[in-house]
Amino acid sequence: MASKTKEEYIIEVSNLTKFYGKTKGIENVSFHIKEGEIFGLMGPNGAGKTTTLRSMLNLIQSNSGETRIFSKNLLNLSKIEMSNISYLPGEFEMYGNLTGQEYLKYLSNLRNAKTNNTNVLAERLDLDLNKKIKTLSKGNKQKIGIVMAFMNNPSIAILDEPTSGLDPLKQQEFQNIVKEYNAEGCSILLSSHILHEIEELCERVGIIKDGDIIASEQILELKNKTINKYEINFDKNPETLQISKIKGVSNLNIDKNIVTFNMQGNIDNLIKAISKYKVNNLRIIEPDLEEIFLTYY
Amino acid sequence: MFKNVYLKNLRDMKNNLIYWAIGITILGFYISYAYSSFAEDIDTWNELLANFPEELMYFFGGSEGMDMSTFAGFLNLEIFGLMGPIMLIIVGINSGTHIVAGELNNKTLEMVMSTSIGKNKYLFQQILVMVTRIVIISIILWSNFFIFANLFNLELDLKNLTAIVFHLTLLSLSIASFSLLIGSITGNKSTTLGLSAGIAVLSYFINSISPMIKGIENIKYLSVFYYYKHSEPLINGVNLESISVMLFISLLFIILSFVAFKYKDLY
Numbered sequence: 001m002a003s004k005t006k007e008e009y010i011i012e013v014s015n016l017t018k019f020y021g022k023t024k025g026i027e028n029v030s031f032h033i034k035e036g037e038i039f040g041l042m043g044p045n046g047a048g049k050t051t052t053l054r055s056m057l058n059l060i061q062s063n064s065g066e067t068r069i070f071s072k073n074l075l076n077l078s079k080i081e082m083s084n085i086s087y088l089p090g091e092f093e094m095y096g097n098l099t100g101q102e103y104l105k106y107l108s109n110l111r112n113a114k115t116n117n118t119n120v121l122a123e124r125l126d127l128d129l130n131k132k133i134k135t136l137s138k139g140n141k142q143k144i145g146i147v148m149a150f151m152n153n154p155s156i157a158i159l160d161e162p163t164s165g166l167d168p169l170k171q172q173e174f175q176n177i178v179k180e181y182n183a184e185g186c187s188i189l190l191s192s193h194i195l196h197e198i199e200e201l202c203e204r205v206g207i208i209k210d211g212d213i214i215a216s217e218q219i220l221e222l223k224n225k226t227i228n229k230y231e232i233n234f235d236k237n238p239e240t241l242q243i244s245k246i247k248g249v250s251n252l253n254i255d256k257n258i259v260t261f262n263m264q265g266n267i268d269n270l271i272k273a274i275s276k277y278k279v280n281n282l283r284i285i286e287p288d289l290e291e292i293f294l295t296y297y
Numbered sequence: 298m299f300k301n302v303y304l305k306n307l308r309d310m311k312n313n314l315i316y317w318a319i320g321i322t323i324l325g326f327y328i329s330y331a332y333s334s335f336a337e338d339i340d341t342w343n344e345l346l347a348n349f350p351e352e353l354m355y356f357f358g359g360s361e362g363m364d365m366s367t368f369a370g371f372l373n374l375e376i377f378g379l380m381g382p383i384m385l386i387i388v389g390i391n392s393g394t395h396i397v398a399g400e401l402n403n404k405t406l407e408m409v410m411s412t413s414i415g416k417n418k419y420l421f422q423q424i425l426v427m428v429t430r431i432v433i434i435s436i437i438l439w440s441n442f443f444i445f446a447n448l449f450n451l452e453l454d455l456k457n458l459t460a461i462v463f464h465l466t467l468l469s470l471s472i473a474s475f476s477l478l479i480g481s482i483t484g485n486k487s488t489t490l491g492l493s494a495g496i497a498v499l500s501y502f503i504n505s506i507s508p509m510i511k512g513i514e515n516i517k518y519l520s521v522f523y524y525y526k527h528s529e530p531l532i533n534g535v536n537l538e539s540i541s542v543m544l545f546i547s548l549l550f551i552i553l554s555f556v557a558f559k560y561k562d563l564y
Contacts, residue, residue, distance in 0.1 A: 059410060060562035082413035089411065093404040097309065106299040110412035148408070 009068070010035040010156060010187045011056075016065030018055045025051035026211040029065070033189055038182050040202035040219075041191040048211040049191040050090050053160050057087055069156065083111040088149040090160035090191070096134030100144045103133060104151060113152035121147040124173055138165040146174055150181055157181065158189045163197060175200055226292045227264045229285040233257060235278035246270050302414065302422035310430055317388070318437050324380070325441030332371045333449040339366045368451040369458075369531050372442065377461050377531060381438065382501070382522070385469035388434050390493045392427040393476025394486060396420070397558060402486035410563050420481075420558050424551060427473050435466040460530035467543035468525040472497050474550035481557035521546065 011033040018025035026048040033039040041049050055062040058074055067074045070081050077085075094103050104118050122129050127143040136144070142165045149157050157178075163171045178201055182188055192198055198205055199219060206216040215222065227250075234257045241259075244252050248265040257280075263270065274282075298308040335342065342365040365371055397420075400406035410419065439462040446453040476493040483489060504522035507514050517523045524543050528536035 054407075054562075054564060057411060059407060060564060061560055079413045079415075082415075085413075087411035089407045091404065092408050094408065095309075095405060102299055106305055107408065107412055109300050110302070110409065110414045112413065 008034055010037075010070065011039075011189065012068040013052070013056055014066045014068070016052065016055050016067065017063045018051050018060060019063055024211045026055065026208075029055075029208070029211070029213050031206045031213055031216050033187055035187055036182065036185055037204065038178065038188040038190060038202045040198035040205040041189065041208060042193065042195065042198055042205050043208035044193055047208045049193075049208055050160055051211070052208065053087070053090075053158055053189070053191060057085075057158065079112065083113060083152070084155040085158065086111075086149045086152065086154040086156070087158045088145045088160060088162055090164070092145065094133045094141065094144065096132065099132055100127065100129035100136070100147075103144065104129070104148055107148055108152060111152055115153045116151055117153065118147055118151045121150055121177065124177065125170055139167060139170070142166055143170065146177070150177060150186075153181075153184075154186060156187050156189070158191075160191045161193070162190065163192070163194065171197070222292055225264070227262045230259075230261055230263055230270075231281075231283040231285070232259045232274060232279060233281040233283075234259065234274075235280055238274075238277045241273060241277060243270070243273065246273060302409070302419055303425050306423065306426040307429065310426070314430070314433055314437075317384075317434050321384070321434070321437050321441055324376075325438075325445050328372070328375055329368075329442070329445035329449050329451060332368055333451060336451075368446060368453050372453075373461075373529070373531050376442075377465065377526070381465055382468060382525065384438075385431065385434065385465050386472050386494075386497050388431055389427075389469035389471075389473030390476045390490060390497070392430050393473035393478075394480050394489045394493065396423040396427065396477055396480060397554075397561065398480030398484055398486040398489040401484045401563065406563050416558055417555065420555055424477070424554075427477070428470065431466055431469045431473060435462050435469070438462055438465070457531050457534050460533075460535040463535060464525050464530045464539065464543075467540060467547065468521060470547045471521045471543050471550070474547040474554070478550045478554045478557060481554040481561055484561055484563075 009032040013032065014030050016029040017027050029048070029052050031039070031041075041052065043049050051060070054060040055065070056067045056074070058067075069077060069085065072081070095106075098106070100122070101118070108116055108118070118129070121127075122143075125143040125146060127140060127147065129144075131140075133141065133144070142163070146162060149159055149162070163174055166174060175197070178188060178190070188201075190198065190201060202219060204216070204218050205222065206213050208214070217225075237254075237257055238259065243249055243259060243261060246263070246269045248263045249270075250262045250264075252261040253259070298304050365374070397406070400409070410416065439458060442453065442458055443455065445451075446458075472493060475496060476489055479492050480486070480489040500520045501522050503516055504520035504526070507517035507520070507523075517527070521543065524539040528539055530536060530539075
């Protein structure tokens, strides 16, 4: 049963470890991505996101661990399988003497790609591909990177800080592109420290800290595990209500009719307890991903 | 021109080759014209040369073949003694350094290597680019002296001109391969350029001083310049032994580069 589940993973990273000399890059990083999933890799700068992606793709030599893509060790992938994987590095430069069109054509040829959506994607991102790359702004260079990532209809797109330097409108367009390609079957690994982007796009997320994956789960589950803030406005002071005895409650504060507290976990007991009283208003303040993220740091 | 790494880089070197061609043509014209204009006073030049200390002559690239009474002897002194090797070594070091260290320095390699090309194929095509560049510049040098010798009616053995240019090509290839290896190991452009230039100068220095100091003559065998010039190819033609050594050195460095590049972190 377990092996059957494994086969469903389009990417499986196991115990990937990379030391730069004596300095730890990442250690025993493991996660998996299911086919058609958008997985977020979240962490601040220097946490090990880029090292993870580079080690996965064998662009840097990991000390130990394995990356399996399409159920095969990365090193055993055929040229055709490799050409179905696109990678947008976080920090990259292009050949300034080429135009965007020439550069993308070059990369497309190196991939032996059969399909090419360059012009459609460039139009959506409002990108002029006829200008020399050296004349382009940082944002426009990033757009070329995004076009590169999706132009050949990849089965897997690995994106490292893909919206760096993009204006908010183009960030939105990028999100639309990601959703569309994902809907067509492209599995996506998105590394970012922009939390609302991860929250908007990803189903599951891995949180990386100091080179270790410290959490890897569904964003919804991650939110369920976190502490919500509650504010209940009773019709009159609920003197006999013993909220503090409910499992998961903390920071209780009762101010006449208004009771505020933090609570983690299932709210069934809370609902049962307060149902005996008349409630004027119940407010649940969910933490956003940023607050959840900060609890790990 | 964007079909593969080889063609793309061939396109990129177009302007560079044009500048080299212009420079070499001006040099070729100047040298040939200069020789033709003082050819009549050649005995005076030879007397002057004969009075030069032998040590100084070694420093200018050799002792034999410095006969100014022939155009070949003049080229041996003026071009193939120092200026030609300097030019071709610059080409070699630049070409070899660019492949890994240069691309890493420019941060352009990660994107290319993230395609399905693979390290071996990338390196193989880039080495072809390196060899092509060295060969083209060597051919430009060869054709210049061939054309200008004919233009100014100067006697020059075509076979021997081909021989010295061939030796020079292999000298350049040896240094280029060394640069490629250092670049593949360090990934650092300035280290690669510095170390390659340092080794080239040291090699020249070893070849120049070894005949002058008794007891250390044999260190000349460590110098790639020895294999380039000791047999005086412009006078005596191709020396198979020297060519074999330079080819072996180049091949060894290239094979080691494949190994180093395989394990090189590309960032």
